[in-house]
Amino acid sequence: MVSPTAAPVxxxxxxxxxxxxxxxxxxxxxxxxTPAFMAVATLGGLxxxxxxxxxxLGQGVILxxxxxxxxxxxxxxxxxxxxxxxxxxxxxxMLTDSGGYQVFSxxxxxxxxxxxxxxxxxxxxxxxxxxxxxxxxxxxxxxxDILMAFDECPAADSSRDYVEACNRRTxxxxxxxxxxxxxxxxxxxxxxxxxxxxxxxxxxRDLREASLADAxxxxxxxxxxxxxxxGESADDRNRVLDWICPHMPVERPRYLxxxxxxxxxxxxxxxxxxxxxxxxxxxxxxHGTAYTDGGPLRLKRQEFADDGAPIDDTPSPAARVSRGYxxxxxKSGEILGGILLSLHNLAYYRRLMARTRAAIRxxxxxxxxxAFRAGYRDPEPGDQRPGPGPDPDRVExxxx
Amino acid sequence: MVSPTAAPVxxxxxxxxxxxxxxxxxxxxxxxxTPAFMAVATLGGLxxxxxxxxxxLGQGVILxxxxxxxxxxxxxxxxxxxxxxxxxxxxxxMLTDSGGYQVFSxxxxxxxxxxxxxxxxxxxxxxxxxxxxxxxxxxxxxxxDILMAFDECPAADSSRDYVEACNRRTxxxxxxxxxxxxxxxxxxxxxxxxxxxxxxxxxxRDLREASLADAxxxxxxxxxxxxxxxGESADDRNRVLDWICPHMPVERPRYLxxxxxxxxxxxxxxxxxxxxxxxxxxxxxxHGTAYTDGGPLRLKRQEFADDGAPIDDTPSPAARVSRGYxxxxxKSGEILGGILLSLHNLAYYRRLMARTRAAIRxxxxxxxxxAFRAGYRDPEPGDQRPGPGPDPDRVExxxx
Numbered sequence: 184m185v186s187p188t189a190a191p192v193x194x195x196x197x198x199x200x201x202x203x204x205x206x207x208x209x210x211x212x213x214x215x216x217t218p219a220f221m222a223v224a225t226l227g228g229l230x231x232x233x234x235x236x237x238x239x240l241g242q243g244v245i246l247x248x249x250x251x252x253x254x255x256x257x258x259x260x261x262x263x264x265x266x267x268x269x270x271x272x273x274x275x276x277m278l279t280d281s282g283g284y285q286v287f288s289x290x291x292x293x294x295x296x297x298x299x300x301x302x303x304x305x306x307x308x309x310x311x312x313x314x315x316x317x318x319x320x321x322x323x324x325x326x327x328d329i330l331m332a333f334d335e336c337p338a339a340d341s342s343r344d345y346v347e348a349c350n351r352r353t354x355x356x357x358x359x360x361x362x363x364x365x366x367x368x369x370x371x372x373x374x375x376x377x378x379x380x381x382x383x384x385x386x387x388r389d390l391r392e393a394s395l396a397d398a399x400x401x402x403x404x405x406x407x408x409x410x411x412x413x414g415e416s417a418d419d420r421n422r423v424l425d426w427i428c429p430h431m432p433v434e435r436p437r438y439l440x441x442x443x444x445x446x447x448x449x450x451x452x453x454x455x456x457x458x459x460x461x462x463x464x465x466x467x468x469x470h471g472t473a474y475t476d477g478g479p480l481r482l483k484r485q486e487f488a489d490d491g492a493p494i495d496d497t498p499s500p501a502a503r504v505s506r507g508y509x510x511x512x513x514k515s516g517e518i519l520g521g522i523l524l525s526l527h528n529l530a531y532y533r534r535l536m537a538r539t540r541a542a543i544r545x546x547x548x549x550x551x552x553x554a555f556r557a558g559y560r561d562p563e564p565g566d567q568r569p570g571p572g573p574d575p576d577r578v579e580x581x582x583x
Numbered sequence: 584m585v586s587p588t589a590a591p592v593x594x595x596x597x598x599x600x601x602x603x604x605x606x607x608x609x610x611x612x613x614x615x616x617t618p619a620f621m622a623v624a625t626l627g628g629l630x631x632x633x634x635x636x637x638x639x640l641g642q643g644v645i646l647x648x649x650x651x652x653x654x655x656x657x658x659x660x661x662x663x664x665x666x667x668x669x670x671x672x673x674x675x676x677m678l679t680d681s682g683g684y685q686v687f688s689x690x691x692x693x694x695x696x697x698x699x700x701x702x703x704x705x706x707x708x709x710x711x712x713x714x715x716x717x718x719x720x721x722x723x724x725x726x727x728d729i730l731m732a733f734d735e736c737p738a739a740d741s742s743r744d745y746v747e748a749c750n751r752r753t754x755x756x757x758x759x760x761x762x763x764x765x766x767x768x769x770x771x772x773x774x775x776x777x778x779x780x781x782x783x784x785x786x787x788r789d790l791r792e793a794s795l796a797d798a799x800x801x802x803x804x805x806x807x808x809x810x811x812x813x814g815e816s817a818d819d820r821n822r823v824l825d826w827i828c829p830h831m832p833v834e835r836p837r838y839l840x841x842x843x844x845x846x847x848x849x850x851x852x853x854x855x856x857x858x859x860x861x862x863x864x865x866x867x868x869x870h871g872t873a874y875t876d877g878g879p880l881r882l883k884r885q886e887f888a889d890d891g892a893p894i895d896d897t898p899s900p901a902a903r904v905s906r907g908y909x910x911x912x913x914k915s916g917e918i919l920g921g922i923l924l925s926l927h928n929l930a931y932y933r934r935l936m937a938r939t940r941a942a943i944r945x946x947x948x949x950x951x952x953x954a955f956r957a958g959y960r961d962p963e964p965g966d967q968r969p970g971p972g973p974d975p976d977r978v979e980x981x982x983x
Binding site for chain 1: 627633664903907923
C-alpha cells in the first residue's frame, strides 16, 4: 500500500543495525536526525525552558496538545496570532497530538459515540466536542508540521471486547481524519502538513495486527504506536513492539507515543522506533530527578547536599553547578532547581538519541544497548511512569 | 576622611551631569558600568532565570542574602562547595547583604540587643544569632566581592526615639563589622572583599546626617542608603536622598538598597545613586507584570489576549513572542510566562541603566529623566512596592 511521498514531511533511512534505524525526518521547519526524542509543550510552551534554551540544547521537535490548546487559548486565537509556531516562538519542527489521549486520561469526563467524543472539560466543566473532523480542523489551524489522526486509546485494563470497539472506532476515525486532512481548506492540510495514523489494539497481538492493517489501508507519511505508557509493564510494551514493528512500513517514520524513560527509549530504538515523546524529562526534572546513564538521581536526597560533582558530563546549563547546589535549590523550593534539571534531562535525552544514532551507524547498536541496560539502575521505577491515571503535566483534573 | 582605596573593589567616575554620575565599578569578578541595577538571588539563584540567561542579558551584579544562605544551605556548606560564585555558577560580580534587612522584615521573630539579633528562624523556628562579627564571618565564607555591614533597619512608622536607637546600634555594629572585615582569617576579608557601610536614620534629616557622619568615620569602599523601600512614599524617599547624597563621598559608589520601580531608579540616578537592587523585576515578572517606558503592563488582563505585538522593543527571550502568548501562559498558570516576564524585566532594567549612562555622558540626563517621568504611568503603584511587610521573594514567613 505504501509508496514514496512528496513533501511536506519526508523520511530517509541512512543506516540500519538489526531492527534499529538511523535516519532523517525532514519538515517545512527543518530536518531532525532520528531516532529523535520530542519534548512536550502541552500549552505551546515547555514547562520552564524557553524556546531559545531548547534551541541551544539541540531539541529537534516539540509537541503541542490539541485538546488543551483548543480550550486555552483556542485554536482560532492561535491562528489569529500567526499559528502555533509564531505564537510560541519555536522555529523548528512541531507536532500536535489529536486529543485521542484525553479520551483515555479524562475517562471520567467524556462520552464516546461513533461520531466522536464529548468532553466535559477539566477547566470549567464546559463542553468540548472532538470528532476526527474537528481535531484535524483544530490541528490545521494550529499549523504544526505533523498532525495525528484522532483515535480512541483504551486503558491497559480494558476488556478485549472494549479494545476491539476502540479498534473499530480508531479505523473509522482514521478514514475521516484522512479525508479532513486532504480536504481543501483555508489553513493547512495535506499540502503543508503530514498526518500520522495511530495503531491501537491494547496488549492483544491479533488486535494490534488488525489495527496496523487498518492503518495501512491509508498511505500516510508516518505511523504511530499508541495505547502504550497507559499503565502496562515495560515487558508488555516491548512485546507489542516485537509484534508489530516488523510489519510497519520500513520507509515510514515510526512514532512510539508517550514513551518513556531512557531505558524505554533504548528498547524502542532496538525494535525500530524512530520518534518518541514523553513528559518525563521535564516533569521528573521539575520534581527533582536527573536522568543519567546510571539511572535516575533523586537530587533532593540528603546524600547529595555536600556533593560537589556535576550531575554527569551532559552539556547543559546545569553542568556549571554541583549536585549540592541543585539539592539546595530543590530543598528550598526554588523553581530554578526544577528548571535546571529539566534542561539537563532534555539535554540528556537528546544526547542519548545521538548516541543511539552513532551506534547504529557504526554497526554496534546491540553492544551499546546491552551496556546501557547493564548500567542503568532505577530503584523506584514506579516513580517515573506517567501511570494509568491522568497525567498532571497535561494539566488535566476533572472539573468540579 | 575618605582617601583612595586599592583593590579589591574600585570605583571611577567617567562623567557627571548635574548630580547624576556615570562610572565603572571594578571587582575581582569583573567591572560593571554604573548606574547599575543588581538582580536579587536570595538563595544563590535568580527565581527562574539561569546564570547563563543572566549573562546573556548583560546582568552586571547579583546579590545573595546572608540570612537565608546561613539557614539554607549554610555558609560552611557553601564554602565547602567552593564559595558562592562557584556554588551558583555566577562568574560576574556579586554582593551579599548582611541580614540587617531581616531585622526589619522578620520583626515578629527576633530579639535585638547591642550584641546582635537573635532570630527565631522562619523555616523551623530554630535560633539564628546574627552579630556584626557573625554576619561578616558568614559573608567571608560566602566570598562575594562586596559585603554589607550589619545594621538595624527601622520600619517607616518607627518613633524618632527608636530610629535614634537604630542609629546608635548601626554605628556600633559598623565599627565591629569593619573590625571583623579587616581581621585576619582563613577566608575572605579586606584583601579580597569590599565592605560598604549602611546609612540609616529613617525620615529624619538630622538622624540621616548623623548616620552618614558615623559611617564616614570609616574609610570604606562604598556607602549605602538603607532603611528605604520599607513602606515610605516615593516623595519621602527622594527627600532623604536630597538630604544626604550631596554629603556622601563623591569618589565612592553609592548604593540605594531595595529600590525600586523604573521611575524610582531614575529618581535615584538623578540624585547621584550608582547602584540599586530590588526584587521587583523578577517578582513582578513572576506575577504577570512587564515593565515598559509607558509603565507596567499587567499582561494577564483580557485586553492582551489577542495582542500580537511584543511587550516592547527590549531585546530578551520574551521579544520573540507576543503579548497574546504571554497572556495565555499567565492565564494557564504556566511557569514559562513568569520566567519570560522576569527575563524581560531584568533586560528592561539593564537597558534603562544603560540609557541613563548614555544620557549622563551626553549631558542630557535631565531631559531624559523628564521625558521618562512624563511617559511612565502606573495606574496601581501600590501593587509594585515590596511594602512594609515581609517580602515574599525573600521567602520569609514566620515559623509556626
